[in-house]
Amino acid sequence: MRNCRDISALVSQGLDKKLSLPERFSVWLHVLMCTRCRNFKTQTQFIRKAARRYTDELQSRLDNKSN
Numbered sequence: 001m002r003n004c005r006d007i008s009a010l011v012s013q014g015l016d017k018k019l020s021l022p023e024r025f026s027v028w029l030h031v032l033m034c035t036r037c038r039n040f041k042t043q044t045q046f047i048r049k050a051a052r053r054y055t056d057e058l059q060s061r062l063d064n065k066s067n
């Protein structure tokens with residue numbers, strides 16, 4: 001069984017690359033039982049999404065400027 005440190009490392013890695021099926025399964029199984037990691041996963045994904053929205057917005061502003 002993987003511990004919380006392993007899981008949060010996998011969650012972070014999952015933001016930048018696709019995790020393997022066994023990795024995703026471990027994360028999924030762990031967050032079912034562990035509130036702490038479930039919160040961590042939710043927060044990280046939320047921050048990631050917000051950051052992506054921000055960079056998209058920034059990029060579209062830059063694109064508009066060059067037109």
Ligand SMILES: [Zn+2]
Binds near residue numbers: 003004034035
């Ligand atoms: Zn955990």
